[in-house]
Amino acid sequence: MSRRALWSLVLAVALVLLAIRAFTGPGMGRSYVSDQQMGFVQSADGVWEAAPDGVTPTISWTAELSVPPRVFYAANAKDPKQTTVHLSLSRTLGLWAAAFFTLAILSFLYADNPCYKVAEAAVVGVSAAYWGIVGVWDVLVPKLGGALLPLYTKAHFLPSLTDVTGNWWMLVPLALGLMLLCRLVPKVASVSLLPLAFVIGTTAGLKFISFTEGDLLAQSAATMKPLYVERLGVDGALDLAMTVGASLKQTLLFVGVICALAYFYFSVEHKGVVGRAARVGIWYLMITFGAGFGFTVMGRIALLAARFEFMLDDWLWLIDPSGKRVVALTAGAGEVLGQFAQIHSVSVW
Amino acid sequence: MSLLERLDIIDRRWIFLLMALAVSIPIIVSGMTGKTFPESATPTTQTAFDTIESLPAGSKVLLAFDFDPASAGELQPMAIAFTRHVASRDFDMYFATLWAPAPPLIIETIKSVIVAGHPHMVYGVDYVNLGFQAGNESVLKVISTDFKQSFTVDARGTPVTSIPMMADIKSTEDFDLIINLSAGYPGCKEWVQYIVSPTLSGDHGTELKLVAGVTGVQAPQMVPYWPRQLKGMLAAIKGAAEYEALVNASLMEANPGLIISPVFNEAQRRMAPQLFGHLLMVSLIILGNVIHFSRKRAGGTAVKALRSTP
Amino acid sequence: MTRQIALIITFVSGFAMVASAFFKPVEHWGEDVAEWFNVLAAIAFVLGAANLAKVHLEKISSRSPGWGYSGLTIFFFTFTFAVGLMKLGVHPMDKFPAVAMSGEKDAEGSAFWWMYAFVMSPLTSTMFALLAFFVASAAFRAFRAKNVEAALLLGTAFIVLLGRTFAGVVLTGWLPESLSFLRLENLASLILEVFNSAGNRAIIIGIALGVAAQSLKIMLGLDRSYLGASN
Known part of the structure; x- marks a missing residue:
């Protein structure tokens, strides 16, 4: 059997198993929502408020809040005809899309393939649009719109805006921003040097102060401390072992900083005392990089575990560590679990 | 071909498979049994916990979520644990972020901790979501002297001037504690540089306290700031697990009979795949070295044999 | 001319930030300039998005290799941007x-x-x-204790990897209290707080010196590399 045929067979078997699991028993990869009816009426003084019971609202809609499957099971156990908590087709589809994209990225481990490339195209497109939209709604509308077109902004986007006097100084960043967009037009691209100069100048000014104050001075001060560190025991007397330990730590720290700095100091040749100090400095730096490596591995494995947990828990429903579907597993536990479900109504993703 | 030689040229996809198994099998086992390893707090975690415990009632805490979904696997359990701790002490909570993809993570945390566990808390009075501000450290520069100039509206578009709990906030110095969850730039380092360090000179009255939860990549780089500029730090998922255990223990001590929901054991649960992932890494490095040195020795012997041949 | 104006803008905006840190009466200079910067940063997000669209549209129009995926990128971009804007x-x-x-x-x-x-x-x-996955593969292939320095790096990584999990407790938990500092979890903490702290502190101080000097050079117009080649 060729390798291609073998992989096709494996994939087909996996798909069949997936289909069986998805459409039999409690299923898998389903997302549920709870409907919340929202209705509003306008009072005599023009203020909108929630419509009281029995009053037909002027404006109404249904909000859907994600709930874990156990809430659906509990609601159905109480009233099998209820429709308030129900399956959400769009979010179920979303869950499967998330699983597909996860697998598509992981498929790169085997070899580069079209699925991975599709996922790559999706992440680039969605991320760029996400950042752009966040910039528009979180900054440009409230800050530029609120300052330069306050009444329009209040009427259409930020109805709770109280200060509608405007701030014409915001024309400065607007002008700089427009110049920045000139980058897209080759003929006038050189104009974008001006906002770039503003960004570089501001950043330089900011960093000059912060790195000097927060890093250079504060870190030097944290190093230049007495090497003898006194430690007292619970009885108030000198604890010799603790004192020796703390003093040794402080000495090692001090020596380490000086030696590592000696290694970075290239204005003198690394010979004699400086050379020996630099050599010790390298050892310190190697230990530092070793710790960095260890923690990096830790971080990456944690992220991988989170992804696997999503696949095994949220999508495949093979495990349920946080009790999202606990009602399904313990039928008849009704009331208590229903309360538990309400208290911990976290969304699926 | 000897076994070591075969291992030396092994297809890397076998290593990938081993890593996948080392991480997924413990997830399945711990997911089914619900068992976790006992955790004892390291000094950086303990000082983070103690700093929050030492705050008086009514303290104002700014929670800065500077991370995105890519690092949520490490930082979201910390965010949940920090928020639980702060909410259980009835402190005023101010959520904000300098990372554009973070606002949904803030909403998720508020939903799972405050809305679900502390329904008596009122938005705008006990907690507020100030959302995202663009500009990185430049935002920090502004809020260090005039908070409302940068955060003009909250995440819902309500002007901060009409939010009751914002009335006393003029600058970051009005907070009793800042908790930062940091996945890189801008993050913990910038909060240390722009917000905390200027208050250390004593010219600004009291020193501002900063506690952070950082990713594994960042943790070693942030340690030099501890304990002076950074009062406490949760380092990677291990720090999250330690902190989770501390918070759970303190809540159970304060409320005898309280049953902790498994939702709040996420980081502790993750220490199982972590253990086996680390063991695999160590084994792979050792095996790689054994192969290298045995081949070197064999090569050396062969060369010697070649040289001694007339 | 544009370059001269750019240099003046750099100087003025940079020193507005510096002055605001030293002189209380002009503190608001820093706030205002930083606030303009924040708005500009948001416009830069939009520029970034537009630039991405431009690059991929060019790829599609020139039918360069992989243009189909560029089409997908544009689809995802346009769809997300449109639904977000609306x-x-x-x-x-x-x-x-x-x-x-x-x-x-x-x-x-x-x-x-x-x-x-x-x-x-x-x-x-x-x-x-x-x-x-790639870290695991790379560690297997390239992480060799070839000399003292590499051995130090490797040994530290082992201690951190084992000491930060339950493996540390299993392997060295039996050590008596008097030798508790040798337990892997304590060794990992010691490495982090002393040796790693010293190494990273030296790096921090070195970088701070470099950034401060470079910032001054930029503000004073001694470093103009950001303006590109002179025309």
Whole structure:
């Protein structure tokens, strides 16, 4: 059997198993929502408020809040005809899309393939649009719109805006921003040097102060401390072992900083005392990089575990560590679990 | 071909498979049994916990979520644990972020901790979501002297001037504690540089306290700031697990009979795949070295044999 | 001429920030300039998005290799941008139900939220997680204790990897209290707080010196590399 045929067979078997699991028993990869009816009426003084019971609202809609499957099971156990908590087709589809994209990225481990490339195209497109939209709604509308077109902004986007006097100084960043967009037009691209100069100048000014104050001075001060560190025991007397330990730590720290700095100091040749100090400095730096490596591995494995947990828990429903579907597993536990479900109504993703 | 030689040229996809198994099998086992390893707090975690415990009632805490979904696997359990701790002490909570993809993570945390566990808390009075501000450290520069100039509206578009709990906030110095969850730039380092360090000179009255939860990549780089500029730090998922255990223990001590929901054991649960992932890494490095040195020795012997041949 | 103006802008904006840190009466200079910077940063997000669209559209029009994937990128970009801009599926704020666009852009259930939760979030987190596999493979192939320095790096990594999990407790938990400092979890803490702290502190101090000097050079116009080649 060729390798291609073998992989096709494996994939087909996996798909069949997936289909069986998805459409039999409690299923898998389903997302549920709870409907919340929202209705509003306008009072005599023009203020909108929630419509009281029995009053037909002027404006109404249904909000859907994600709930874990156990809430659906509990609601159905109480009233099998209820429709308030129900399956959400769009979010179920979303869950499967998330699983597909996860697998598509992981498929790169085997070899580069079209699925991975599709996922790559999706992440680039969605991320760029996400950042752009966040910039528009979180900054440009409230800050530029609120300052330069306050009444329009209040009427259409930020109805709770109280200060509608405007701030014409915001024309400065607007002008700089427009110049920045000139980058897209080759003929006038050189104009974008001006906002770039503003960004570089501001950043330089900011960093000059912060790195000097927060890093250079504060870190030097944290190093230049007495090497003898006194430690007292619970009885108030000198604890010799603790004192020796703390003093040794402080000495090692001090020596380490000086030696590592000696290694970075290239204005003198690394010979004699400086050379020996630099050599010790390298050892310190190697230990530092070793710790960095260890923690990096830790971080990456944690992220991988989170992804696997999503696949095994949220999508495949093979495990349920946080009790999202606990009602399904313990039928008849009704009331208590229903309360538990309400208290911990976290969304699926 | 000897076994070591075969291992030396092994297809890397076998290593990938081993890593996948080392991480997924413990997830399945711990997911089914619900068992976790006992955790004892390291000094950086303990000082983070103690700093929050030492705050008086009514303290104002700014929670800065500077991370995105890519690092949520490490930082979201910390965010949940920090928020639980702060909410259980009835402190005023101010959520904000300098990372554009973070606002949904803030909403998720508020939903799972405050809305679900502390329904008596009122938005705008006990907690507020100030959302995202663009500009990185430049935002920090502004809020260090005039908070409302940068955060003009909250995440819902309500002007901060009409939010009751914002009335006393003029600058970051009005907070009793800042908790930062940091996945890189801008993050913990910038909060240390722009917000905390200027208050250390004593010219600004009291020193501002900063506690952070950082990713594994960042943790070693942030340690030099501890304990002076950074009062406490949760380092990677291990720090999250330690902190989770501390918070759970303190809540159970304060409320005898309280049953902790498994939702709040996420980081502790993750220490199982972590253990086996680390063991695999160590084994792979050792095996790689054994192969290298045995081949070197064999090569050396062969060369010697070649040289001694007339 | 543009370059001269650019140099003046750099100088003025930079020293406005510096002056605001030293002189209380002009503190608001720093705030104002920083606030303009923040707005400009948001416009830069839009520029970035537009630039991405431009690059991929060019790729499509020139039918360069992989242009189909560029088409997909444009599709995902346009769809996300459009639904975000229109706030598709976002309900108005409870207090202002008559203002259709008053709701949060990423409210749960909206199309923009869907793209974030089910596309962007799993994709970015899996991409980061992927590195666990490559780190493992690279460590197997390249992490060799060839000399003292490499051995130190490797030994430290072992202690941190084992000491930060339950393996540390299993392997060295039996050590008596008097030798507790040799337990792997304590050794890992010692490495982090002393040796790693010293190494990283030296790096921090070195970088701080470099950044301060470079910032001064930029503000004073001694470093003009950011302006590109002189025309």
